[in-house]
Amino acid sequence: MLKLTLLKPLLLLFALFFLQSCSLCTAADTISIAHPIKDPEEIVSSGQTFKLGFFSPGNISDNRYVGVMMNIPSQTVIWVANRDRPLRDSSGFVTVSEDGNLVVMNGQKQILWSSNVSFPIANSSAQLLDSGDLVLRENSNGRILWGSFQIPTDSFLQDMRLGGNTNNNIKLTSWRSPTDPSVGNFSFGIDPLRMPEFFIWNGSKPYWRSGPWNGNVYIGVPGMSSGYQNRFELVNDKGSVFFTHSFFNDSASMYYVLSSSGILLENILYKGSANSKITWTSLRSECDVYGKCGPFGICDPQHKPICTCLRGFEPTDKEEWDKGNWTGGCSRKAMLQCNMNNSSVHNGKPDGFLKFDNVKVPDFADLVEFLKANTEEQCGNLCMQNCSCVAYSYNRGIGCMHWSNGIIDIQQFSFDGADLYIRLTFSELDHVKGKRKQKAVVASIVSIGSVFIAISAYFVWKCLTKYRGKASRMGVLLDNIDQPKIEELPLYSFETLTKATGNFDLKNKLGEGGFGPVYKGRLLNGQEIAVKRLSSSSTQGIKELTNEVVLISKLQHRNLVRLLGCCFEREEKMLIYEYVPNKSLDVYLSGSQKSELLDWRQRAFIIEGIGRGLLYLHRDSRLKIIHRDLKASNVLLDNELNPRISDFGLARIFGSNQDQANTNKVVGTYGYMAPEYAMGGKFSEKSDVYSFGVLLLEIVSGKRNSIYKDENDLSLIGYAWKLWNDNGAIKLLYAPLSDPSMEMEVMRYIHVGLLCVQEMAKDRPNIPTVLSMLNSEISELPPPKLPAYTARLCLSNNEFSQLSLDSVNDVTITSVQGR
Structure with a gap:
């Protein structure tokens, strides 16, 4: 009895210790008013999969954000709280406020972000779940009041829902740039007013779409039907339509990220791995860009040019079409007889349909009721009886789809897709003679x-x-x-x-x-x-x-x-x-007083902005344009120091199937000209890439290539190459910006710059690849080869002009002052 009496206090102490230990264990994934976290503290989900803490994007600035991240060595952010209001120092903290909202506060206790629950409960706490969802719970009953999955940023995780209704449509929104998590230009989700399918929007305009959902796959994404391990599911919840996805592989997880350039990236993270692997992207070719070939045009990435008009149609604007500007699309050669007299028969010769195999069906489909058309034949008969129906398609999982008026965003696939039937006049059908594909309309190279x-x-x-x-x-x-x-x-x-x-x-x-x-x-x-x-x-x-x-x-x-x-x-x-108030970029180079105004983050932002401008010119605009005179004085800076490429007087339009052109009159600026252009008159996208590389090295170093000479008479490019080979490339950085914490990023930029100025055009990356390299979407970079002109040391303007004039072309050197 005495032993039992002595044992009771010991048991009580053990029980208290056990409860306290459990409390500490559960608190590791929880934030409350009594247990906030301060920078650089973090909480980790119970399964050690995710963590919530403070970060600086790319570790290149003092701005601090609160985000949910993969619990792996590399910085993989999947959700950001204060994305539009960064902390300016490391004094921030995350807590639950007295009214029960989760908040991010700075050192002065100003609220920079709040969960903004409509009816908060004072007795609440926030918990990071092993799904990656950060939830706010009512402590008394565990009821979830709010969750980060309801307001995602750029990542679509397993079991997350996208969609909803017109009043509450959950979408992803891209970062503004890889180093700026504020809301960018692109969004990803579904349109509740259309058939279920995914869209990427650039602003309010469609940029990409998946094609309709047939209950198993998106029929506009080839390959989904071939052993695809990621399962999408359509959920109808009280009139709201959502998509969710799950991955059938216990040794890995899959998630999607909408990049700042508008590309959806599919990522797989294997257990024990320090980095995820990109396994699919939404933009595999130019044909994936929404409406690339305009109404009644079809895009085929295997065809040159990629855009042709459907049989029975011709370019609406032949001149623009021949320039490679296809967005105006195509128009009918002959009016449908049905449209003329409300009958599908004219002089005993009816309109009919031409079949196109394996295509991405157009946008704006109307779904016909199942009871009216539950076979392909019935679907076609209904379309034939309706004079406004210009095309139809039938898919077992979707049913009967009809299109009225214009049709847009058709793509030819090698496999998968669907069969599409286009309405044509009898005269056009009579010329087909059993052919299944449309006649190509060739877009010529522009003169x-x-x-x-x-x-x-x-x-x-x-x-x-x-x-x-x-x-x-x-x-x-x-x-x-x-x-x-x-x-x-x-x-x-x-x-x-x-x-x-x-x-x-x-x-x-x-x-x-x-x-x-x-x-x-x-x-x-x-x-x-x-x-x-x-x-x-x-x-x-x-x-x-x-x-x-x-x-x-x-x-x-x-x-x-x-x-x-x-x-x-x-x-x-x-x-x-x-008027662009901050003048041109060259004013901020060459050691001027304004050089101090550009820190490294701003310089990286300017480099990326110039790259995005070139990407638009080369790939995304209505015209394919080679600038031919990209240089520091032709880059203007607005009131927020956003770069604006200017002076298009020397630019040239290319046809879509045109890779390069020749000229007998070389124009441009010494120090920025690619060698194949300066010496042989050949110019292409790679000529602009060379100029971009020179500009990148100038921005990093703060020096002008055309006037810089080191003690060995080397140009800036030659000096950068020498430093690279001596393993001292970081010395190229403008000295006042030196900071060990950003050396890795600076070295990557210099590396990319040297790749852009390589002697041979074929060795230089194109602009999309350059941006992927700068953003670390391509992690392993090839070693650079010998840059152009480095074997010639630094020629003067007169020497360069004389050397060029000795070739078969005339050379015009322009020298433009800053504005």
């Missing part, structure tokens, strides 16, 4: 020279007619010219621009380029503008100026300068641009 003469004549005529009706004074013959369709621009009078610039006062002069001076002006409504005024002595005239008008009027991108209008009056030729 720019003669086209711009006609464009120039038309544009001058439009501007002059508006004001004076004296086109003849320009010596322009307008009779019988096929006037091209260019977008209308506002026309400014000479008087307006004179007042805006103070009669072109020298104090308002921003700089002078190959065309002439550029002036700052202010319109009567207060808008600031930049006026490019063609000099009478300029060797580059109306052709180049009109070239710039035609190109920029068709381009819209945040990293390109915006053209506002023109003036062709009193023998003057002027272009009016948005």
Whole structure:
């Protein structure tokens, strides 16, 4: 009895210790008002799969964010709380507030982010689940009040739901850039008003789509039917439609990430691995871009050119189509008889349907009721009886789909997809003779020279007619010219621009380029503008100026300068641009006082922005454009130091199937010209890549390639190559920016820059690859080869000109001052 009496206190102490230990164990994944976490503390989910803590993207800035991350050595962020309001130092903490909301606060106890529960419960705590969901629970009964899966950022995890209804549609939103988690341009999810399928939107416009869901796969994604381990499921919950996914592999997990460039990446993370592996991307070819070939066009990545018109159709705008601008699509060659007299038969010859095998069916399908059409034959009969039905398709999992009016976003697959039937007139069907594929409409390579003469004549005529009706004074013959369709621009009078610039006062002069001076002006409504005024002595005239008008009027991108209008009056030729207040990038190089204004993060942001602008020109715009004069003085910086590529007077349009072109007149700027262009007149995307590489090395070093010489008479590129081979490339970095914490990223940028300036064009990466390298989406980089010109040391302008003039081409070196 005595022994039992002595044993009771010991048992009680053990029980208290056990309970306390369990409490500590559960608290490891929980945040409460009594147990906040402070930077750099973290909590870890019970299965050690995820962690919640503080991070700096890429470890390159002082900005701190709170996020859910994979619990692996590499920084893999899948959700961010304060994505639009970073902490400026490491004094932040995460806690549950007195009203019961989960909050992120700075050192001054200001709330930067809150869960914003509509009816919070004071007695609550936040827990990180092993699914990656961060939930806010009511302590008394465990009821979940809020979860991070309800407001995802850029990652789609297993068991997460995307979708909903028109009032609450859960989507992914991309980061602004790989180093900035604020909300970017792209989103990913479903449109509740359409058939169930995934979309990627660029702003409000579709950028990619998966094709409809048939209950097992997305029929617009080839390969999903072949042993696919990731299972998607459509959930209808009280009138709301959601998609979720799960992965049937116990040794790995799968998740999706929407990149800052609008690409959906499928990732697999195997247990015990330090990094995930990308196994699929949404953008495998240009044909995956939504509506690449316009209405009634079909895209085939295996075909040259990739866009053709469906049989029975022809390009709506043949001139634009031949330039490789296919978004205008195609129009019928002959009207359907059904549409003319509400009958599908005309003179005993009915309209019919042509079958296209293995295609991605178009957008905007109308689903026909199952009871009306539950076979392919019934689906076709119903379409034939409806004069507004221009196409149909039948899939067992989906049912009968009809399309009315225009159809868009068709792609030819080698396998999978669906059969699509397009309505044609009898005359077109009679010519098919058993063929199953559409007749190709060949898009020819553009011959720019003669086209711009006609464009120039038309544009001058439009501007002059508006004001004076004296086109003849320009010596322009307008009779019988096929006037091209260019977008209308506002026309400014000479008087307006004179007042805006103070009669072109020298104090308002921003700089002078190959065309002439550029002036700052202010319109009567207060808008600031930049006026490019063609000099009478300029060797580059109306052709180049009109070239710039035609190109920029068709381009819209945040990293390109915006053209506002023109003036062709009193023998003057002027272009009016948005005013970009922080002048050109070259002002911030060469050791000027402004160099101190660009820290490393800002320089990396500018490099990436220039790359995105080039990506738009080369791949994503309506036209495929080679700039040919990319340099520091042609990159303007806006009020937020966003880079804007400018000066398109020397740019050239390429046909979609055109890789390079030759010229007998080489134009550009010494120090930025690729060798194959300077010496042989050959230019391509890789010529712009070379210029981008030079610009990248200049931004990193703060030095100008065209004027830099080291003690061994090496150019900047030669000096960078020497440092690289001596394992001292980090010395290239602008000295005041030196910081051991960012050396790895700086070294990656220098590495990519050297890859861009390699001697042989074929060795240089293209711009999409360059951006993937900079963003570490491509982790292993190939070793760079010998850069161009390094064997020639540093030639002077005269020496370079003489060397070039000895070749078969003329060389024009332009020297443009900053604006």
